[in-house]
Amino acid sequence: MPQDAPKNAPETLIQKVVTACGSCEDCRHFIEDACLFLPELFRLHDRKREHGEEATKDELQRLSDLCNLCGLCPCAKIRREIMTAKAAYAARDGLPFSVRALQDVGRIGKLCGAFPRLSNVMVGNPVTSALIKKTLGMHADRTMPAVPRKNFDHWVRKRSARVGRDTDHQARKAVYFPGCTARFLFPEVARAAVEVLEAFGVDVVASVHDPDGECCGMPPLLEGDRDMALNLVSRNLQWMAEHVAEGFDMVCSCPTCGYFFKHLLRDGAYYSEAYQQHAGGDAKTLRIPVGMGVNGPSEGNMVVLHRATYGPILRDNGQFSSLDPLQRIAVGEHAFDLGEYLAALAVEGRAPKMAHPVPGRAVYYPPCHLREQKIGYPFLELLENVPELSVVPLTGTLNCCGMAGIMGYKKQFHHSSLELGAPLMDKIRALQPETIITECLSCRLQFQHMDNIPVLHPVEVLRTAMNGRRSIS
Template sequence: MKYNAPEAKIREVLDACADCGSCRDFMETCLVFPELYRLYDKEQETGSAITSRELRQLTDLCNFCALCPCHDIRAKIIQAKTEFINRDGLPLNIRFLENPDQLGRICGIFPRVLNRIFQTPLTAQPLKKIMGIHEKRNIPVIPEKDFPSQVKKQGLFAVKKGKHKKAALFAGCTGRYFFPDVPKAAIDVLEYNNIEVYYPKQKCCGMPAMLEGDQQTALSDAEFNIDYLFQAVEAGYDIICSCPTCGYMLKKVLKEGAYYSDQYQKWVQADETHIKLPLFSAANSKTDSKTDSQENQFQMLSKSIYKNLLKDNGIFSALDPLKRISVADHTFDLGEYLLNLYNKNEMNMDFGHLPIQGAYYPPCHMREQNMGRPYQELMNKIPEIKIKPVESTFYCCGIAGIMGFKKDFYQASLDMGTPLMEKIKEINPEKLITDCLSCRIQFQHMLCYEVVHPIEIIKESYNRFSCMKNS
């Protein structure tokens, strides 16, 4: 059967994966591969070609959790979804949901009214139906003031001169508009460690739009962020992400392919016969063990062999590759940044006693950044705290950002998250701790535990020490 462009792209994925067993361990967590194998087996057994509709539905199952080991496979799935959207269009309700920055701004205008509407089933159901949200999905309580409004008078909106440690906070949409206590805690902890904080202009990181196949919106958001974040880097700031998805986007996704670009190859003075690639990248390894000589080491690949394979041709290739690399190489997860301070004996260790029994879940997009478990290491240094990690490569909460709100993905999101929820119930913690605020929404929906961000735990410990010192 001859397929059109989007169907052909996802068919490439199906054919590549059908005879490969690398992802069979992810069958309970990933929705794509069980369906992929089912479609392939059905085709082999019956001789009936997989339909265009089935291929389209297959792309909709990917939530870009980044757990699968083949980067090109998930990239091709997103490319196929993008081509489907370019051809068939994007429903208006999805266009609304995929922009949490815009959604948060709107919710912030009338928080009390919208809270009353969403918390009352009689009024919530018709509005959810219009928005394409599943009727059973709980909506987080909208705060009276969002994060930008709360910090407006703190002098965080201007770049400061000087050579002292400076951090530009990228707070993430969910933190900015639904859980402002998290980015506020991030600022408090950074300032407690004598880090000057700057809050640059920022939009959504672009992950939700990219995940829905809306390349135009994802590219527009990314370009806006890259421009302002690059200015911050040029002014001497490190970029700090309190949201692991935003960090994954800035450090990994936006940079993909940038080293293959003509601009980068010219910048590193590659010759006409080779592609010159760095052996070490600051965004891939933030350890302080690298030397300057290591950072300047390159591998040389023959252009005649690799020029058609190694290209900067992804969704974000239209953006300046040197800016993408610079931003990525200066972006840190907040926990990662604090642990680096600790490892250099530069972190304030005035932790007060916190007699808490907690369970810590490291989210998918944090694991993909290859930085270990920085928050877990830091929290273990707090006196009296007992943290039980919920560790497994295969655990995922299932919400997949906005996908878990959609009426056609809601049940799948619960099914995907059930193994993780059962494990947490076994631990039965006093507090459930996770870096990801989308995971928090899912945990609050499926479980009955108090859910907090690890930076809130660290802030509380600092506060306990201050109270004890002043008493």
């Protein structure tokens, strides 16, 4: 790296991470099969230490591309710094067209959804398929998903008279946020989510009803495209906050969307002046809810800190600090993973009878952004009630499918992505399951690329156990 790189240059920012992890080394071995970033970091660090050879600008940029914010490593601060470096690269150098196109999952979904037949003809034709892959920077061998004839938006429009009705006066009210992959590629998952929520007594509004219902923002955030992420989030935040104010919860069947709304959106919001005024902070003290990553003396459910000491450190200056902190907190505090939400309703006695056997052997794989939410494996508990289904959990924290959002689609990461996912696929094959069950649809795409074992979202299995049919449309 050039010695005179300015303080905020992306190379300086990512080099800071290399130095920090290189002098810590805690992740040197335990994470090497589940992360592309840290093994490369240690390779560069060791080379410098042993041969004095500095990482080049290209090596540092490639290094920053390798992190997919899976959350397996223990340091949130390090992950934040990697994201800052990615954003600095994108701001200074721009993003290639292929990345800008690929990260805009919602737009691709809407476009393909408008012409599903044509999209599938183009995907199925070797010449046009190769052209699409080249334009999007995809590897030639990567399987492209089929576009469903009718996406989730079609289904919601068709039954809109029923969506949003009061099921009973005590019903919970929830906005269901399907995420782009379920909305445009796997609408049967989104439909199952709505139907199962309703069977648990929830009054459901699908977020695609709202004209501003958009991608959660995670794909562009991972690519360092702060402007696009901010744009998507600001369009979602207003209507989401309004629904929360009316008593709705936000329920996500995609663990990445859930992780985004619960954790990333709220990052720093409790340190804002608006929240401090609301929570009773003053000129001398900052008050942060317990469990929000800050330790210190507590009063009730608040950690109370000296403002003079902590004020300059704890600041709302992250990616989304330009958005209303109280709205970010309101949405984050009312966002739930679908499994977590259903499990809580089951505890209240609201679970319907799972009357239909779903005989078979399945492996359950909890994806990284579910593990990162630190809510356990709620769907695993719910699946225990499905008659005649035997489920083997693969819950080791270092299992990774290797898809990493859209990273596995990129030409330069295709092989690394498959190498990263190979140990997990081997473990799954060794168990000889008839079905793989996982919440994450990116994992599903990766498993479908690597093998022919059918893959289901757990909510699809629950729906079958409840009504005996794959669909009740």
